[in-house]
Amino acid sequence: MADYWSSVILPMLEGAQMTLLLxxxxxxxxxxxxxxxxxxxxxxxxxxxxxATIYITIMRGTPLLLQLLIICFGLPMIPGIGEYLTIDxxxxxxxxxxxxxxxxxxxxxxxxxxxIDKGQYEAAKVLGLTKSQTTRKIIxxxxxxxxxxxxxxxxxxxxKDTALLYAVAVPELLHFAETAVNRDFSIVPYFIAGAIYLIxxxxxxxxxxWLERRFKYE
Amino acid sequence: xxLIEVQNLKKSFGDNEVLKNITFTVEKNDVIAIxxxxxxxxxxxxxxxxxxxxxNGGTVKIAGEAFVEQGVYKRPDVIKKATAKMGMVFxxxxxxxxxxxxxNLELAPKMAGKKADIAxxxxxxxxxxxLSAKEKAYPKSLSxxxxxxxxxxxxxxxxxxxxxxxxxxxxxxxxLTGEVLKVMKxxxxxxxxMIVVTHEMGFARSVANKVVFMDGGEIVEAGTPDELFGNxxxxxxxxxxxxxxx
Ligand SMILES: Nc1ncnc2c1ncn2[C@@H]1O[C@H](COP(=O)(O)OP(=O)(O)O)[C@@H](O)[C@H]1O
Ligand SMILES: [Mg+2]
Numbered sequence: 001m002a003d004y005w006s007s008v009i010l011p012m013l014e015g016a017q018m019t020l021l022l023x024x025x026x027x028x029x030x031x032x033x034x035x036x037x038x039x040x041x042x043x044x045x046x047x048x049x050x051x052a053t054i055y056i057t058i059m060r061g062t063p064l065l066l067q068l069l070i071i072c073f074g075l076p077m078i079p080g081i082g083e084y085l086t087i088d089x090x091x092x093x094x095x096x097x098x099x100x101x102x103x104x105x106x107x108x109x110x111x112x113x114x115x116i117d118k119g120q121y122e123a124a125k126v127l128g129l130t131k132s133q134t135t136r137k138i139i140x141x142x143x144x145x146x147x148x149x150x151x152x153x154x155x156x157x158x159x160k161d162t163a164l165l166y167a168v169a170v171p172e173l174l175h176f177a178e179t180a181v182n183r184d185f186s187i188v189p190y191f192i193a194g195a196i197y198l199i200x201x202x203x204x205x206x207x208x209x210w211l212e213r214r215f216k217y218e
Numbered sequence: 219x220x221l222i223e224v225q226n227l228k229k230s231f232g233d234n235e236v237l238k239n240i241t242f243t244v245e246k247n248d249v250i251a252i253x254x255x256x257x258x259x260x261x262x263x264x265x266x267x268x269x270x271x272x273x274n275g276g277t278v279k280i281a282g283e284a285f286v287e288q289g290v291y292k293r294p295d296v297i298k299k300a301t302a303k304m305g306m307v308f309x310x311x312x313x314x315x316x317x318x319x320x321x322n323l324e325l326a327p328k329m330a331g332k333k334a335d336i337a338x339x340x341x342x343x344x345x346x347x348x349l350s351a352k353e354k355a356y357p358k359s360l361s362x363x364x365x366x367x368x369x370x371x372x373x374x375x376x377x378x379x380x381x382x383x384x385x386x387x388x389x390x391x392x393x394l395t396g397e398v399l400k401v402m403k404x405x406x407x408x409x410x411x412m413i414v415v416t417h418e419m420g421f422a423r424s425v426a427n428k429v430v431f432m433d434g435g436e437i438v439e440a441g442t443p444d445e446l447f448g449n450x451x452x453x454x455x456x457x458x459x460x461x462x463x464x
Contacts, residue, residue: 117310117312119308119310119312120312120314122270122306122308122312123308123312123313123314125269125270126268126270126301126304126305126306126373127305127325127326127372127373127376128298128301128302128326128329128330128376129325129326129329130329133329137325137329138314141316142315142316145316215316217315217316217356217357217358218356218358218359
């Protein structure tokens with residue numbers, strides 16, 4: 001039993017650390033980046049809006065796995081500059097996740113902005129609030145509140161998507177499960193991996209439910 | 219000096235000429251009811267006064283100062299100074315759903331850096347609209363009538379000289395209109411200058427000192443409630459009143 005712990009479960013838990021590390025890095029950077037993209041899409045400067053829209057379309061319209069492969073293996077192959085584009089696998093994977101998820105969060109926030117009634121802007125205006133006061137005090141808090149359930153969904157998807165690290169050979173949870181399965185000819189490690197993912201997504205779900213209740217405004 | 223002077227106001231949405239040469243004045247302490255069929259331009263007219271719509275021609279003066287003259291708008295600070303003399307209450311209340319009643323009232327004066335005792339004003343005004351107990355409630359938990367009373371208190375926090383109401387009771391269940399009309403009546407008795415777009419003929423008749431009938435983007439007829447309801451001059455007024463006075 002102690003043996004199983006040290007040879008199977010412990011490595012998987014270490015792999016799970018990688019999973020969590022990627023998750024937190026990706027969330028912490030892609031949410032604000034997604035928000036900036038939303039601002040760019042809504043920008044009066046047509047060039048910004050246009051570039052941001054193209055970016056979002058590409059990132060959402062192609063597989064994350066393909067994007068990861070390009071960043072990890074494709075870029076270093078570009079003749080001439082490729083050698084400068086070779087970065088640590090894990091760092092490259094983080095970059096890929098951030099760039100991809102920022103596009104999804106941008107869409108979510110854009111939806112949140114669109115959902116705000118024009119009466120809110122009008123009420124703010126007749127009360128003498130400036131544009132920036134209206135944005136900070138009226139629009140953004142409501143936008144984030146509307147976006148919260150979708151952000152929760154996307155975060156849970158992100159946890160599961162971390163398994164894509166497997167494809168770019170960064171050792172994480174699934175990698176260690178796979179190793180144990182092949183070595184021991186047992187599928188039990190797969191189920192243990194499933195259980196660990198499940199625990200992470202359940203904790204995340206509970207956290208977001210708490211946030212939603214906390215900001216219910218009732 | 220008239221508090222509001224509107225001269226030859228014109229407004230189109232694309233090819234649709236919604237306001238055709240509107241001229242009228244509002245004196246201090248006037249309570250003006252604006253009535254008329256749906257689509258006649260009442261809301262657009264009211265919204266133009268507070269710069270929620272940009273007009274295409276004409277002059278609007280607030281307390282003697284024009285913020286738009288012959289269709290040309292003044293600098294933003296001049297516009298803001300003029301429109302700040304007015305408050306507005308909307309049909310759909312437009313309270314800020316993520317703020318408590320108290321914060322709905324206090325946000326604007328705080329943002330404006332008002333020096334007055336904001337908390338004391340809040341409690342006075344909530345008392346005035348009968349909602350002292352709801353200070354910490356969120357709008358969602360209030361009835362429509364309560365929300366509209368909060369919206370009135372919120373508008374009053376900015377000390378407006380004029381209050382504009384766009385069908386303040388039209389979104390309410392019939393049994394809740396009374397509590398809102400009562401607050402408006404109290405304001406009228408305290409000599410607040412008000413312009414009220416309304417379908418409440420009873421209110422127009424008993425509280426207003428002037429009634430304006432609009433149809434097809436024009437002021438067809440205006441007068442005291444007795445004149446307009448008792449002795450309408452125009453066919454269109456008569457037809458409208460026949461349909462709307464039971
Ligand atoms: N934002 C808008 N864009 C285009 N047309 C509008 C807009 N607002 C109002 N209108 C049109 O202007 C006319 C007058 O509308 P409104 O002022 O709302 O009338 P009322 O308040 O008397 O019902 C209507 O024909 C309406 O369709
Ligand atoms: Mg209207």
